[in-house]
Amino acid sequence: MQKIFNFSPGPAxxxxxxxxxxQNELINWNNLNVSVMEISHRTNHFMNLIKDIxxxxxxxxxxxxxxxxLFCQGGARTQFSAIPMNLLDYTETADYANIGHWSNEAIKExxxxxxxxxxxxLKKKNGLYYIEKMxxxxxxxxxxxxxxxxxxxxxxxxxxxxxxxxxxxIIADLSSVILAKEIDIKNYGMIYASAQKNIGPxxxxxxxxxxNLILNNNKKRKELPSxxxxxxxxKHNSMFNTPATFSLYLSGLVLKWLKKKGGIKYISKxxxxxxxxxxxxxxxxxxxxxxxxxxxxxxxxxVFHFKNPExxxxxxxxxxxxxxxxxxxxxxIGGIRASIYNAMPIEGIKKLINFMNDFEKKxx
Ligand code: PMP
Numbered sequence: 095m096q097k098i099f100n101f102s103p104g105p106a107x108x109x110x111x112x113x114x115x116x117q118n119e120l121i122n123w124n125n126l127n128v129s130v131m132e133i134s135h136r137t138n139h140f141m142n143l144i145k146d147i148x149x150x151x152x153x154x155x156x157x158x159x160x161x162x163x164l165f166c167q168g169g170a171r172t173q174f175s176a177i178p179m180n181l182l183d184y185t186e187t188a189d190y191a192n193i194g195h196w197s198n199e200a201i202k203e204x205x206x207x208x209x210x211x212x213x214x215x216l217k218k219k220n221g222l223y224y225i226e227k228m229x230x231x232x233x234x235x236x237x238x239x240x241x242x243x244x245x246x247x248x249x250x251x252x253x254x255x256x257x258x259x260x261x262x263x264i265i266a267d268l269s270s271v272i273l274a275k276e277i278d279i280k281n282y283g284m285i286y287a288s289a290q291k292n293i294g295p296x297x298x299x300x301x302x303x304x305x306n307l308i309l310n311n312n313k314k315r316k317e318l319p320s321x322x323x324x325x326x327x328x329k330h331n332s333m334f335n336t337p338a339t340f341s342l343y344l345s346g347l348v349l350k351w352l353k354k355k356g357g358i359k360y361i362s363k364x365x366x367x368x369x370x371x372x373x374x375x376x377x378x379x380x381x382x383x384x385x386x387x388x389x390x391x392x393x394x395x396x397v398f399h400f401k402n403p404e405x406x407x408x409x410x411x412x413x414x415x416x417x418x419x420x421x422x423x424x425x426x427i428g429g430i431r432a433s434i435y436n437a438m439p440i441e442g443i444k445k446l447i448n449f450m451n452d453f454e455k456k457x458x
Pocket of ligand 1: 170245246267
Protein backbone atom coordinates (compact mmCIF):
# COMPACT_ATOMS: atom_id res chain seq x y z
CA MET A 95 0.00 0.00 0.00
CA GLN A 96 1.41 3.37 -1.00
CA LYS A 97 1.88 5.85 1.83
CA ILE A 98 1.79 8.99 -0.29
CA PHE A 99 0.28 9.89 -3.63
CA ASN A 100 2.21 12.19 -5.94
CA PHE A 101 0.13 14.53 -8.12
CA SER A 102 3.09 16.39 -9.64
CA PRO A 103 2.49 17.71 -13.19
CA GLY A 104 5.93 16.70 -14.39
CA PRO A 105 8.44 15.38 -13.80
CA ALA A 106 5.76 13.13 -12.45
CA UNK A 107 5.30 9.89 -10.59
CA UNK A 108 6.54 6.63 -12.08
CA UNK A 109 5.05 3.18 -11.48
CA UNK A 110 6.32 1.80 -8.19
CA UNK A 111 7.09 -1.62 -9.74
CA UNK A 112 9.24 0.09 -12.37
CA UNK A 113 11.27 2.00 -9.79
CA UNK A 114 11.75 -1.19 -7.79
CA UNK A 115 12.98 -3.07 -10.85
CA UNK A 116 15.35 -0.22 -11.76
CA GLN A 117 16.63 -0.18 -8.18
CA ASN A 118 17.34 -3.92 -8.33
CA GLU A 119 19.27 -3.74 -11.56
CA LEU A 120 20.90 -0.36 -11.03
CA ILE A 121 24.42 -1.63 -10.51
CA ASN A 122 24.12 -4.78 -12.58
CA TRP A 123 22.06 -4.46 -15.75
CA ASN A 124 21.59 -7.51 -18.00
CA ASN A 125 24.24 -9.39 -15.97
CA LEU A 126 26.89 -7.02 -17.28
CA ASN A 127 28.17 -6.10 -13.79
CA VAL A 128 27.73 -2.44 -14.68
CA SER A 129 24.71 -0.16 -14.81
CA VAL A 130 22.91 0.81 -18.00
CA MET A 131 24.37 4.33 -17.57
CA GLU A 132 27.93 3.10 -17.80
CA ILE A 133 28.04 1.38 -21.17
CA SER A 134 28.30 2.67 -24.68
CA HIS A 135 25.11 3.29 -26.61
CA ARG A 136 26.79 1.39 -29.46
CA THR A 137 26.88 -1.91 -27.57
CA ASN A 138 24.53 -4.67 -28.67
CA HIS A 139 22.85 -4.56 -25.28
CA PHE A 140 21.92 -0.93 -25.65
CA MET A 141 21.01 -1.26 -29.34
CA ASN A 142 18.64 -4.08 -28.39
CA LEU A 143 17.09 -1.87 -25.74
CA ILE A 144 16.39 0.82 -28.37
CA LYS A 145 14.95 -1.80 -30.71
CA ASP A 146 12.69 -3.05 -27.94
CA ILE A 147 11.45 0.42 -27.01
CA UNK A 148 10.54 1.09 -30.64
CA UNK A 149 8.78 -2.26 -30.92
CA UNK A 150 6.79 -1.63 -27.73
CA UNK A 151 5.84 1.88 -28.82
CA UNK A 152 4.70 0.54 -32.21
CA UNK A 153 2.58 -2.05 -30.47
CA UNK A 154 1.11 0.27 -27.86
CA UNK A 155 0.25 3.17 -30.19
CA UNK A 156 -0.32 0.97 -33.24
CA UNK A 157 2.25 2.82 -35.34
CA UNK A 158 2.40 1.76 -39.00
CA UNK A 159 5.68 1.38 -40.86
CA UNK A 160 5.33 4.63 -42.77
CA UNK A 161 6.05 6.40 -39.47
CA UNK A 162 9.48 6.78 -37.91
CA UNK A 163 10.12 6.94 -34.17
CA LEU A 164 12.84 9.40 -33.15
CA PHE A 165 14.39 9.87 -29.73
CA CYS A 166 15.57 13.40 -29.11
CA GLN A 167 16.71 15.61 -26.27
CA GLY A 168 15.98 19.19 -25.24
CA GLY A 169 12.36 18.60 -24.26
CA ALA A 170 9.20 19.48 -26.14
CA ARG A 171 10.33 23.09 -26.18
CA THR A 172 13.20 22.26 -28.51
CA GLN A 173 10.65 20.89 -30.95
CA PHE A 174 8.89 24.26 -30.94
CA SER A 175 11.82 25.48 -33.07
CA ALA A 176 12.89 22.17 -34.64
CA ILE A 177 9.47 21.71 -36.28
CA PRO A 178 9.38 24.95 -38.32
CA MET A 179 13.11 24.71 -39.06
CA ASN A 180 12.68 21.21 -40.48
CA LEU A 181 9.39 21.63 -42.26
CA LEU A 182 9.13 25.19 -43.55
CA ASP A 183 11.30 26.94 -46.08
CA TYR A 184 11.93 30.67 -45.71
CA THR A 185 8.73 31.66 -47.50
CA GLU A 186 6.26 29.18 -46.00
CA THR A 187 3.87 29.39 -43.09
CA ALA A 188 1.86 27.15 -40.78
CA ASP A 189 -1.37 27.24 -38.77
CA TYR A 190 -1.04 27.33 -34.99
CA ALA A 191 -4.06 26.89 -32.71
CA ASN A 192 -3.82 28.73 -29.41
CA ILE A 193 -5.74 27.21 -26.51
CA GLY A 194 -3.40 27.84 -23.58
CA HIS A 195 0.10 28.26 -22.23
CA TRP A 196 1.99 25.59 -24.18
CA SER A 197 0.31 26.28 -27.52
CA ASN A 198 1.23 29.91 -27.01
CA GLU A 199 4.85 29.07 -26.20
CA ALA A 200 5.03 27.08 -29.44
CA ILE A 201 3.65 30.10 -31.32
CA LYS A 202 6.20 32.47 -29.77
CA GLU A 203 8.99 30.21 -30.96
CA UNK A 204 7.49 29.66 -34.43
CA UNK A 205 7.43 33.44 -34.93
CA UNK A 206 11.22 33.35 -35.15
CA UNK A 207 10.99 31.22 -38.28
CA UNK A 208 7.75 32.16 -40.00
CA UNK A 209 4.69 34.32 -39.80
CA UNK A 210 2.33 31.75 -38.25
CA UNK A 211 -1.37 31.97 -38.89
CA UNK A 212 -3.02 31.89 -35.48
CA UNK A 213 -6.31 30.11 -34.85
CA UNK A 214 -8.15 31.01 -31.63
CA UNK A 215 -10.71 28.27 -30.92
CA LEU A 216 -10.82 28.86 -27.14
CA LYS A 217 -14.18 30.44 -26.27
CA LYS A 218 -16.26 31.18 -23.18
CA LYS A 219 -20.02 30.80 -22.86
CA ASN A 220 -22.17 31.01 -19.71
CA GLY A 221 -19.00 31.18 -17.62
CA LEU A 222 -17.54 27.99 -19.12
CA TYR A 223 -14.48 27.69 -21.36
CA TYR A 224 -14.77 25.45 -24.39
CA ILE A 225 -12.95 24.81 -27.64
CA GLU A 226 -14.68 25.16 -30.96
CA LYS A 227 -14.84 22.01 -33.04
CA MET A 228 -12.06 21.76 -35.63
CA UNK A 229 -14.49 22.06 -38.53
CA UNK A 230 -15.02 25.72 -37.48
CA UNK A 231 -11.32 26.58 -37.28
CA UNK A 232 -10.31 29.24 -39.79
CA UNK A 233 -7.40 27.55 -41.51
CA UNK A 234 -5.03 29.29 -43.86
CA UNK A 235 -5.08 27.20 -47.01
CA UNK A 236 -1.44 27.95 -47.75
CA UNK A 237 -0.21 26.59 -44.44
CA UNK A 238 2.13 23.61 -44.57
CA UNK A 239 0.95 22.13 -41.30
CA UNK A 240 -1.40 22.70 -38.37
CA UNK A 241 0.15 22.68 -34.92
CA UNK A 242 -1.84 22.30 -31.73
CA UNK A 243 -1.60 21.02 -28.16
CA UNK A 244 -4.42 18.56 -27.39
CA UNK A 245 -3.86 18.73 -23.64
CA UNK A 246 -2.85 21.97 -21.98
CA UNK A 247 -1.03 20.83 -18.85
CA UNK A 248 -1.38 24.11 -16.96
CA UNK A 249 -5.02 25.02 -17.61
CA UNK A 250 -6.33 21.45 -17.75
CA UNK A 251 -8.18 22.14 -20.98
CA UNK A 252 -8.15 19.58 -23.79
CA UNK A 253 -9.13 18.97 -27.38
CA UNK A 254 -10.59 15.51 -27.11
CA UNK A 255 -11.64 15.43 -30.75
CA UNK A 256 -9.42 13.44 -33.16
CA UNK A 257 -8.15 15.54 -36.09
CA UNK A 258 -9.79 14.10 -39.17
CA UNK A 259 -8.52 15.91 -42.23
CA UNK A 260 -7.60 14.77 -45.66
CA UNK A 261 -4.50 16.41 -47.14
CA UNK A 262 -3.51 18.36 -44.04
CA UNK A 263 -0.44 17.70 -41.95
CA ILE A 264 -1.36 17.71 -38.29
CA ILE A 265 1.35 18.15 -35.67
CA ALA A 266 0.42 17.69 -32.03
CA ASP A 267 2.27 18.26 -28.78
CA LEU A 268 1.06 15.32 -26.69
CA SER A 269 3.49 15.87 -23.81
CA SER A 270 0.87 15.52 -21.07
CA VAL A 271 -1.47 12.97 -22.64
CA ILE A 272 0.63 10.53 -24.68
CA LEU A 273 -0.09 6.88 -23.72
CA ALA A 274 -3.02 8.05 -21.55
CA LYS A 275 -5.70 7.56 -24.19
CA GLU A 276 -6.05 5.98 -27.58
CA ILE A 277 -5.30 8.03 -30.69
CA ASP A 278 -5.33 7.12 -34.34
CA ILE A 279 -1.77 7.96 -35.34
CA LYS A 280 -2.76 7.92 -39.02
CA ASN A 281 -4.58 11.24 -38.43
CA TYR A 282 -1.28 12.94 -37.64
CA GLY A 283 1.81 13.91 -39.60
CA MET A 284 3.75 14.05 -36.37
CA ILE A 285 3.22 13.79 -32.64
CA TYR A 286 5.80 14.55 -30.02
CA ALA A 287 6.09 14.46 -26.24
CA SER A 288 8.53 15.12 -23.46
CA ALA A 289 8.97 11.93 -21.46
CA GLN A 290 8.70 13.30 -17.94
CA LYS A 291 4.94 13.06 -17.48
CA ASN A 292 3.66 9.79 -18.77
CA ILE A 293 6.66 7.97 -20.26
CA GLY A 294 9.68 8.15 -17.97
CA PRO A 295 12.23 10.54 -16.52
CA UNK A 296 13.12 13.90 -18.08
CA UNK A 297 15.81 14.08 -20.76
CA UNK A 298 14.01 12.24 -23.53
CA UNK A 299 11.58 13.55 -26.14
CA UNK A 300 9.77 11.09 -28.37
CA UNK A 301 8.76 12.00 -31.92
CA UNK A 302 6.55 9.85 -34.10
CA UNK A 303 6.68 11.28 -37.58
CA UNK A 304 5.62 10.27 -41.09
CA UNK A 305 8.66 9.20 -43.09
CA ASN A 306 7.69 11.39 -46.02
CA LEU A 307 8.16 14.47 -43.81
CA ILE A 308 11.73 13.42 -43.11
CA LEU A 309 13.05 12.01 -46.36
CA ASN A 310 13.96 14.02 -49.45
CA ASN A 311 12.99 17.13 -47.57
CA ASN A 312 14.21 20.17 -49.46
CA LYS A 313 12.39 22.59 -47.17
CA LYS A 314 14.70 22.50 -44.21
CA ARG A 315 16.82 25.51 -43.51
CA LYS A 316 20.51 25.63 -44.11
CA GLU A 317 21.19 26.82 -40.56
CA LEU A 318 19.23 23.90 -39.04
CA PRO A 319 21.58 22.37 -36.43
CA SER A 320 22.45 18.76 -37.27
CA UNK A 321 21.27 17.57 -33.83
CA UNK A 322 17.79 18.89 -34.65
CA UNK A 323 17.68 17.65 -38.25
CA UNK A 324 15.08 14.87 -38.43
CA UNK A 325 16.75 13.29 -41.44
CA UNK A 326 20.12 13.09 -39.70
CA UNK A 327 18.56 11.81 -36.45
CA UNK A 328 16.67 9.16 -38.40
CA LYS A 329 19.70 8.07 -40.46
CA HIS A 330 21.65 7.61 -37.23
CA ASN A 331 18.91 5.60 -35.50
CA SER A 332 18.49 8.44 -32.97
CA MET A 333 22.16 8.19 -32.04
CA PHE A 334 23.73 11.05 -33.94
CA ASN A 335 24.68 12.39 -30.56
CA THR A 336 24.74 10.27 -27.41
CA PRO A 337 21.13 9.52 -26.46
CA ALA A 338 19.71 10.02 -22.95
CA THR A 339 20.54 6.43 -22.03
CA PHE A 340 19.11 6.23 -18.52
CA SER A 341 15.93 8.01 -19.50
CA LEU A 342 15.49 5.61 -22.41
CA TYR A 343 16.12 2.60 -20.19
CA LEU A 344 13.56 3.67 -17.60
CA SER A 345 11.02 4.67 -20.24
CA GLY A 346 11.49 1.19 -21.71
CA LEU A 347 10.52 -0.32 -18.35
CA VAL A 348 7.43 1.91 -18.20
CA LEU A 349 6.34 0.71 -21.66
CA LYS A 350 6.70 -2.93 -20.56
CA TRP A 351 4.69 -2.11 -17.42
CA LEU A 352 1.96 -0.54 -19.54
CA LYS A 353 1.85 -3.51 -21.92
CA LYS A 354 1.53 -5.90 -19.01
CA LYS A 355 -1.34 -3.84 -17.60
CA GLY A 356 -3.28 -4.21 -20.84
CA GLY A 357 -1.98 -1.35 -22.97
CA ILE A 358 -3.58 1.98 -23.76
CA LYS A 359 -7.04 0.53 -24.32
CA TYR A 360 -7.08 -0.68 -20.73
CA ILE A 361 -5.36 2.29 -19.09
CA SER A 362 -7.52 4.84 -20.93
CA LYS A 363 -10.64 3.32 -19.36
CA UNK A 364 -9.06 3.65 -15.93
CA UNK A 365 -7.90 7.18 -16.70
CA UNK A 366 -11.40 8.23 -17.78
CA UNK A 367 -12.84 6.70 -14.64
CA UNK A 368 -10.30 8.49 -12.43
CA UNK A 369 -11.03 11.84 -14.09
CA UNK A 370 -14.79 11.32 -13.92
CA UNK A 371 -14.66 10.60 -10.19
CA UNK A 372 -12.69 13.77 -9.54
CA UNK A 373 -14.76 16.04 -11.78
CA UNK A 374 -18.02 14.78 -10.30
CA UNK A 375 -16.70 15.56 -6.80
CA UNK A 376 -15.93 19.10 -7.96
CA UNK A 377 -19.27 19.52 -9.75
CA UNK A 378 -21.30 18.26 -6.79
CA UNK A 379 -19.56 20.56 -4.33
CA UNK A 380 -20.51 24.07 -3.25
CA UNK A 381 -16.89 24.75 -2.45
CA UNK A 382 -14.76 23.78 -5.48
CA UNK A 383 -15.17 24.98 -9.06
CA UNK A 384 -13.95 23.99 -12.50
CA UNK A 385 -14.86 26.32 -15.35
CA UNK A 386 -14.27 24.03 -18.31
CA UNK A 387 -17.04 22.47 -20.38
CA UNK A 388 -17.26 18.69 -19.90
CA UNK A 389 -16.18 17.80 -23.43
CA UNK A 390 -12.98 19.87 -23.11
CA UNK A 391 -11.84 18.73 -19.71
CA UNK A 392 -8.42 17.12 -19.49
CA UNK A 393 -8.29 13.52 -18.30
CA UNK A 394 -4.72 13.92 -17.03
CA UNK A 395 -4.55 17.40 -15.46
CA UNK A 396 -7.55 18.23 -13.31
CA VAL A 397 -7.58 21.87 -12.32
CA PHE A 398 -9.94 23.45 -9.82
CA HIS A 399 -10.35 26.58 -7.73
CA PHE A 400 -12.12 27.51 -4.52
CA LYS A 401 -15.24 29.64 -4.34
CA ASN A 402 -13.37 31.25 -1.44
CA PRO A 403 -9.73 31.51 -2.65
CA GLU A 404 -8.52 32.14 0.90
CA UNK A 405 -8.84 28.40 1.55
CA UNK A 406 -6.22 27.48 -1.03
CA UNK A 407 -3.10 27.60 1.15
CA UNK A 408 -4.77 25.69 3.96
CA UNK A 409 -5.90 23.03 1.49
CA UNK A 410 -2.34 22.64 0.22
CA UNK A 411 -0.91 22.41 3.71
CA UNK A 412 -3.47 19.88 4.94
CA UNK A 413 -3.37 17.77 1.78
CA UNK A 414 0.41 17.46 2.05
CA UNK A 415 0.05 16.42 5.70
CA UNK A 416 -2.37 13.74 4.51
CA UNK A 417 0.07 12.28 2.00
CA UNK A 418 -1.37 14.03 -1.06
CA UNK A 419 1.65 15.71 -2.63
CA UNK A 420 2.28 18.47 -5.18
CA UNK A 421 -1.28 19.64 -5.75
CA UNK A 422 -0.43 23.32 -6.15
CA UNK A 423 -1.74 24.80 -9.39
CA UNK A 424 0.65 26.52 -11.79
CA UNK A 425 1.50 30.06 -10.68
CA UNK A 426 -0.08 31.46 -13.83
CA ILE A 427 -3.59 30.43 -12.83
CA GLY A 428 -3.36 29.36 -9.19
CA GLY A 429 -5.81 26.94 -7.59
CA ILE A 430 -5.25 23.22 -7.40
CA ARG A 431 -4.01 20.88 -10.11
CA ALA A 432 -4.17 17.13 -9.70
CA SER A 433 -2.05 15.50 -12.40
CA ILE A 434 -3.22 11.93 -12.67
CA TYR A 435 -1.11 10.19 -15.30
CA ASN A 436 -1.09 6.44 -15.95
CA ALA A 437 0.92 5.57 -12.84
CA MET A 438 -1.62 7.19 -10.46
CA PRO A 439 -3.72 4.36 -9.02
CA ILE A 440 -7.43 4.76 -8.42
CA GLU A 441 -6.71 4.54 -4.65
CA GLY A 442 -4.90 7.89 -4.96
CA ILE A 443 -8.00 9.46 -6.50
CA LYS A 444 -10.26 8.00 -3.81
CA LYS A 445 -7.98 9.31 -1.10
CA LEU A 446 -7.97 12.77 -2.68
CA ILE A 447 -11.76 12.74 -3.01
CA ASN A 448 -12.22 11.74 0.64
CA PHE A 449 -9.85 14.51 1.64
CA MET A 450 -11.70 17.07 -0.52
CA ASN A 451 -15.07 16.07 0.95
CA ASP A 452 -13.80 16.24 4.52
CA PHE A 453 -12.10 19.57 3.88
CA GLU A 454 -15.27 21.01 2.41
CA LYS A 455 -17.38 19.90 5.38
CA LYS A 456 -14.92 21.40 7.80
CA UNK A 457 -14.17 24.72 6.14
CA UNK A 458 -17.21 25.72 4.10
N1 PMP B 1 4.29 21.06 -23.93
C1 PMP B 1 3.51 20.67 -22.91
C2 PMP B 1 2.09 20.32 -23.18
C3 PMP B 1 4.04 20.60 -21.62
O1 PMP B 1 3.25 20.23 -20.60
C4 PMP B 1 5.40 20.92 -21.41
C5 PMP B 1 6.05 20.80 -20.05
N2 PMP B 1 5.32 21.02 -18.97
C6 PMP B 1 6.15 21.34 -22.50
C7 PMP B 1 5.58 21.38 -23.75
C8 PMP B 1 7.61 21.68 -22.33
O2 PMP B 1 8.32 20.54 -22.10
P1 PMP B 1 9.91 20.58 -21.78
O3 PMP B 1 10.05 21.35 -20.50
O4 PMP B 1 10.28 19.16 -21.66
O5 PMP B 1 10.55 21.27 -22.93
